Amino acid sequence: MYQPAFNKIHHIAIIAADYEKSRQFYVDILGFSIIRENHRPEKGDIKLDLKMNEEKEIELFIKSDAPERLTYPEAKGYRHLAIKTTNIEEDRNYLISQGVKVEEIRQDEITDRKMLFFYDPDDLPIELHE
Known part of the structure; x- marks a missing residue:
């Protein structure tokens, strides 16, 4: 089959x-x-x-x-794009230096890896995951 x-x-x-x-x-x-x-x-x-x-x-x-997106962030459909990274602290500092809206680094409660969200010009969420 x-x-x-x-x-x-x-x-x-x-x-x-x-x-x-x-x-x-x-x-x-x-x-x-x-x-x-x-x-x-x-x-x-x-x-x-x-x-x-x-x-x-x-x-x-x-x-x-x-x-516009109907609700934030829980509308039906894809929730966010996630990008793998190896140095989340430097990436966060870089994004901030470029004027990008960035959240604080936190620990993923399931994988225990560092993660954060940042936002594109349309306020769409993008996750960085270490």
Whole structure:
């Protein structure tokens, strides 16, 4: 019997509202490189494909009229993006120096690893997990 091999995530899709702020955040601050940029007037958006690493991409859909998130953070759907890191203290200091909204470092109650949340220009939560 066939069993699919779903064992890796290819990309994560994020909807943003402001091209300049989102591009500056994801490219200049987080360091993801642009693979492709497509202006799609028929869809009313700009799509940036960003390279996170050799295996993962982020599809950033920039749509100025996108509705706000309904509740925070517990609406149905994906809750947040989590990024693995090896030096959460230095990462936190860097993000703060870039003017990014960052929470305090805390211990994950299940894994006992250090973690924190920071927020993109649309106030979407991103987790750093050590």
